[in-house]
Structure formats: structure tokens, C-alpha cells
Amino acid sequence: MVSSFCWSCLTRLPTASPRAMLPPTLTPQRVAAFHTSSTLLASPLKKKSTGNVAAPRYRQANSARMKKKGKAVERARPPPAGERRALRKRIVLSNPNALEVEDMQDISAENMVDSRLHGAVLGLPVPMLDQLRAVQAFKPKQGWSIFRRPGTVMRRESLELGRLIDSISNNPEDKGKVVKRVLTGAKGTGKTVHLLQAMAMAFTKEWVVITVPECQDLVLANTSYAPLSDKTPNVYVQNEATAALLNRTVTANQKVLSTLKVSREHPALKSLVARDMTLQDLANIGIQDPAAAWAVFQALWTELAATSAAPGFEAGFSPRPPMLVAVDGIGHWMKETKYRSAKFEPVHAHDLVFVQHFLSLLKPGNNQQSALPNGGILLYATSGSNSPSVYSLDVALKQVAARRQGVTPSSSNFPQPAAYSKIDQRVFAALDAPASSIPTEGALELQTMAGVSRDEARGFMEYFARSGLLRQHVTEEWVNEKWTLAGGGVIGELEMLGRRLTVPAQVE
Amino acid sequence: MPPRLNILTARAVPVLRQPSTSAVNGSAAARRSIATIVNANRPSTTNGLKFVPSVSVRMSQRWNSSGSDGKDKPEGYKGPTEDPLPHVSEEAAEVSKIMDKRCDGVASSPELEQGTPVSEILQRDKNAQKHAPKVMQDQMKNQSGKRSFSTSARRMESGLESTNFDDASAAMVANMVAAVNEQAAELHFGEGLKFEKPTKAMAKTDNFRSRYDSLLEQFTKQLMRDGKLTKAYNDMSFILDHLRTSPPPNTSMKRPLLPGPSSSQLPLNPVLYLTLIVDSVAPLLKIRQQKGVIGGGASVQIPVPLALRQRRRQAIRWIIDSSDKRRDSNFAMRVAQELVAVAEGRSGVWDRREAVHKLGIAGRSNLAKR
């Protein structure tokens, strides 16, 4: 098409169409549209909101901004404080679905020395369970929950312990005898249950039972601590932990402590102690006021260790019963704690006065008095599952065993730590207990727990079968197989095998 | 037509030989004495029996020897080696007769001295018969040669069974042998076995793969998260302990568990309890959406039956899924509680099962379109 403009002057040529020269009409022209449908005009452009898309500022990073994903959705409220811990530490001692084992005897004064019951499972007396719970004798993962009621195997060590407790209580020759033992052994060999049996037997004989169920609690820096006094700034007292110990002791030994009366003055407690107070009331002072707990504990200890009353107090004095001191997991007491001194140095466990007291019991007594003047048993157990590896403790325990066998420390056979190894002299000092000069006080000995015998394993497995938990013929052969599988009768492993629901062996 | 046999293989097939031949020619050292005794009756045996040699016998015996070929063909057709060689002892006697320098009638070798069986002596010597041991006398009196039971240990020797032993003593000895065989048969062959059953070194359940119940294994594997099988096993033992210790389920009338022991018994056998729960809610079928059957791209719901393992898988899947709605933070606890809820008929898993079954019933008509 030819352009309608003049090439030279760019004016309109007259040849242009007349219509182009008309002024544009103001009214919209109605042109017959090709389409019959009405026109749809686009809606006017909306201004885009410029809220977030601000231009990047000077030298600001211009990379794409990712939307943060995985923003935590508001969840339901977490359970209240302490509930999860309570659930974790919950101990169930009864399963109403399990069958009651008929003719199962309870631990009593008569049958704890009965060697005919070797290998049988003896139940713990139901009224005693509260006492045992109070001293925290049961641990959460011990598998009590599938049986009708808790029971333990009378193994060789248990019978021996039963005889010991019986003779200290009843035999006039053994009156005031003190036995000091450190229990060791592999994981699952029944150290803690041995302590439990000792406590149950001690309760039947109405001893005073004092326990530290978990040594780790004292060194984890979870309870308050303070210097003992201004004179001894490097020794620390744990008031809350001591109050808890008093609480355990009082709850478990209420029957015994409520019959015993105070037998001397206690200058540290001054006016708090009345003249004819029972020991239970004495201990309650410490429970109510943790600041005084340590002084109260010391007073309680001197009362329990008293062999005679001080002048003026003879009226209500009754002889004190023997004591059982059970400590579980002493490995934690053989190293530095999580506590810090004022100079921010780690505090050694032996600087805690609580720990000091219990470790000093291992040493021979002084002043012509044994560590437990009224007799009793010290049972300190190591732990197989929750124990720090302390090399010095391992060597020191070997030394204890060697000393017991009559090897003198100067002998070349006496176990020594390896040269250049890092050792802790305080551990050696704590466990270095020479024989006592007092005849009733035994030297420190080492008792190593191992697997149970085949007969005991059989009795244990039959307990499973009679409780209805094991659907299998408990034959000699089957028990031997499990005994071997359990690493030679490690009772913790046997328990696992007993509750494992395998397909019963098919006889072919 | 007799089957064509490879000569070389046929020679090596002694089993195919005629029974009487094998009995006579039997080379087993242990049966030497028996063979000798039976051998004494040989003439009568050969006369009394219809002697039909098989092809293999013909082919296997003396293929290359030409000596006996055209010699004796008295009447009818007789194979080249039909007339067997005399017995080894007879042959030996002949040889010794020829070879031996001695002519006084004494046998030259101890073999031949022993060759006369007791039965033969008894037969001709009435006096000896009288003084024979009582056992032998009894046997001679009682036995007529007919036995009500089989004496054969081998099938191929069945031809001998019907033999009429006119000789009582031979029957007696054969009888003794048979008695021994009977005794041996009583030991092991009671179950139709020839030899003793082998004893297995290990039980089936000793294998670690078959140590647990199959449902338990299946459930445990489905509990597994992120490939942590050990955790799944721990969860499973927690669940089983929960089933053990939780109170027995109050089964609902509307949604009962499969028939089994009463509900108070269930916690004592947690594996059975779990199996009943899973199998009770396991769907019988699944719905397959199939396209293109009726055309037009529309899909048709076709019910498909499930195998046992598939059914259980679906049920376990549902149980774990619905347990996720529970509030407890412990996974094993959630599943355990859900299982108890299923046992008591409170769980939503039952609804899912019913929904699938309803769909399956509705889709029955679609099966024809497949």
C-alpha cells in the first residue's frame, strides 16, 4: 500500500481518504462485529500490593528469600513437670493376669536358713513391700511387672547371707559381728537383687536398714551442696540428699525406730532434741529442716551405734538392733563429681561428707569400737550397667581380694597399678582396710557374683512356667541350653530368655 | 518286541536277571550258605518252574562265547545262553575231577568238603534225623513248606515264593532266614522305610529365622521405622508385655474376636492374643480399581481375595495407622493400647474392615466383567 504521506514534507496528500481527514468522533462507533457474542473487557489492572516485595536496599543480599518450612505446629501442651520422670521411674510389682504360684513360700525368719530351699523362688512378703519400696530396693528395669508378686531365687549366696544374718541376730557368739563386703560381678549377675534379698532378710529380723540406692544421684550435681563449715571449706555437705536419706530410713524402719529412745545429749542440735524423744522423731527434725539434716543424721547414727546410754539417760534405753548398710553403684563415688569448688575446680566425691561417712565404715573402727558397734553387715555393690570405668577402683578391688587371701602389700604378688597409669590415690586409700584389732569386726572382703548353678536356673525357669508365662516343658535339657545361652547362668540373661516368646521347640 | 538294549549297559544290569538265576549265581558272600542250600534243590527247581529267560539274560550272558550256541537246541526256540552254566561248586568239582591226581574219591579242596549241606545229610540218614537237634526236628515236623507269610526281602525273588519245596529241610533253613529278615523288618520298616530315619542335628526352631511366630515377625517388621529392627524388637516385647499385664479385654458382642480361649485366658498367651486380634480385623479382600473394563475410562471396583499373609499385613497396617491418633508419646505404648482397643471392639479399625467388606459385596457384580 502506498503511504498517504508526502515523502518530502510529510504533509497529508489530498489523495488521502476523506474519512481520515474528519475529526474523530466522540461517540464510539458501532461497527458490526464479526462475533456475535458480547465483548468482555478485561478488568482494570489492580495495583499489586507491594507489601513484601520491597526493592533490595543498597548492598543488601538479593538472593531469593526462602520461606522457612517446617515451622513447628502448635502442639498439645507437654505433660506436667515430673510426670514423664514418674512414668520412667515407675515400678510395677504385680501382674494380676499371671498365675499365682501355689506353695511359694515367703522369705521368713525360718526359711532364710533352710538349705532345702536352695534353688527355689521365695516370694517377698506383701506387707514388707512398702518398706522395700521406701528404701528403693526395686529398680525400674528388673522385670517384676510380669509376675503375680515379686519373688527371688534362693541361690547359694543368698542362703549364705541368710545364715549370716540369722547368726548375727540370734547366735550369742556372733553378737556384734560386723561383715564388710564389696559386691562385684558382671552385668546381670544379680548384685542389686542380692542387696534386695539382704534388705528383706534384715527387715524380717527387725534390723535397721540404711541404703543408698543410687550413688550417682549424689555426684551428678543435681542436689544442693554447701561447705560443711567455715573451718573446713573443702568438705561439702548435701542437705537435700541427707534429708532424703533420713526420709527413706524413717519410712522403712518406722517400727524399730519408734521404739528406741534418745540416749544422750546432742550438742549440735541443742534444744531441738527433747529428753525422751524417739529416734523417729529425731530423724523427722532433719526431714522437716534440711539445713539441719546432716547434724540430725550424725545424731541418729551415734544413737544407733550406741551400746549403752549416757549417764542420766539409762531409764528408757533399750539395746540397739544390728544394722544393714546397702550401697549400690559405688563406682560413681570413686571419681570427681560434677560439683565445683569456689575456685571452679571439680570436687572429688570423697570430699562430700555424705560419701565420706559411708566409705569410712569400710575402715576398721577406732576407740575400741567397730564400725557398727551393734553388729551388722555392710554391702557395697558395684554396678554392671551404669558404672564409670575407674581404673583405680579396679586395681583397688583386686588388692582387697589379694589382701583377703593373705598376700601382704609388700609381696610381689600384690596387684599394683600399671606404671605411668593415671591413678587416684584417694581410691586406694578408701579401700585400703587392714584387719581390725577388734575380734568381732571382719576385714573388708570382695564377693564376686557369677552365674547361678544349673539347679538354681531350673528353679528360676520353673517359676516362670508355674506363673504361666513360659509355655514350654522345662526339662533338664532345655534348662541346660538356656543356662549356656545365658553365659553360664547369668541370671539377668536367664530372665530375658524366660520372658522371650519364642516358638516352642517342636519335637520331631 | 523286546526293548532294544545297549549291550554294554545291559551287561551291567544284574537286577534284570531271572530270579532263579540270580539266586543260583548270587555272588554276595553273605548269602553263600543259603545259595549253597538252595542249590541242592536246583534240579527240581528247574524242572518245576517254567523257565523263561529274559532278553537281558540272554544278552548279558556269554555274548562272545560261541561254544554253547548251537549245541543244545532240543525243542522249540531256546536262546543261545538259555541253559545256564552249572553252579560254581559243580564246575569246581568237575575241574577238580579232571585236574586232581587223587582218585580215591576224597575231595581235593575244603570247599567241596563243606559243600554237602546238613539238609541233604538229614534227608538220606534217618538215624541222624532222629538225633538231630530239637529245633530242627520241630521245624521239619511243623513246616509243610507252605508259609502264610512272605519270606522274601527282595521283590525280584518273588518267583521263589510259590516254589513247592518238596524238601522239608531246605524249607526249614529258608524259614529261619526268613524269620531273621522278619525281625529286621520289624525294626525299621514299620513306616515303609527301608532304613532307619536319620536323626536331625537341629530342631526346626533352632534357626534364627523361625525362632519367633510368623505373625510376630511380620508385625515386628512392620513396626520398624528407619530400618531400626532392634528398636522394633524392643517395641514388640513392650507390646507383648503390655498385653500380658493389661486386664483381660471385655470383648463386645457386636465385634467379637475370632473364637479362641476365653478372654481371661488371653493375657497368659500374648502371642495367641495378638494373633487373634490381628486375624479378627484382617479383611478378607481388597478392592482393585480396574480401568477399561466397561470402557470410557471409568474404573470398576473389583474385589480380590487376599492370602493370609496379605490379610494380616493390611490389618497390622490399619492398627499402626490408627494408633498414630493416640496421644501417648511412646510409639510402642500407642500400638499396645490400640491393640487392646481392637480386642474390646472400640477401635476404628473395625469400621475400616466393614467398609472394605461392604465395597466388596457391592462390587460382586463386577466380577463378571473381568
Next chain:
Amino acid sequence: MVFILGVNFPERNLVKKSLESFFGIGNHTSARLLSRFHIHPTCKIGELGNKQVLDITAALTDMKIENDLRRQVLDNIKRLKDIGTYRGRRHALGLPVRGQNTRSQIKTAIKLNRIERRLG
């Protein structure tokens, strides 16, 4: 609610955490403060005795924390600017001060280094 240095802390809070909420006290200092007054690390505010609260407050007042510390930092930066050092100039320009590359990743410097520097 316990007042420590004029700040009110709820009783359920950990002492260590509460101390670390002050400007100028971190893990190192708070751990040493606690051991100085024989407070165990998991102690809650509510478990503190009166004497311990007073001790802590006294110790905190002696320390250069919060506004004193902020002022000191600002003064140091101001001094750098005033004497015309390179570091002062970088502070004023909003660029990294310690020789980092500036091609990318200098958000912290952009955010913090201003002429009117604020510490917070």
C-alpha cells in the same frame, strides 16, 4: 518471683539461664558465679536462699555488665572513628572490620555497623 539486679525472674527458671540473660554473662561467667556461691548447676530460682540472692546481686553489681558494658563497647568504636583508623572507617561504612571478604555474606556487618551504632 525473685529480684536479681532489679530484674524479676520466675521461680521455675534455672539460675544459670537467668544469669545468662544479662548482657555480658555467658556460660563461662555464669558457671563460675554459681560455683563461687556453691549453687549447683540445676538449681532453680525458687530454691535459692535469701543470702544467695543477695550474694549474687552483690557480685553482679561489681561486674561490668548490661549498659556499662554496652557503653564501653560503643566508646571503643567511637575512639577508633575519632582517631581516623581504618577499623573506625569500616565501622562507619557498615562493612566488615576484620578483613573478611565483602563479595557476599556480610549480613552481620550490614546489620550492625552503622554510624549510630546500637548494641543489643
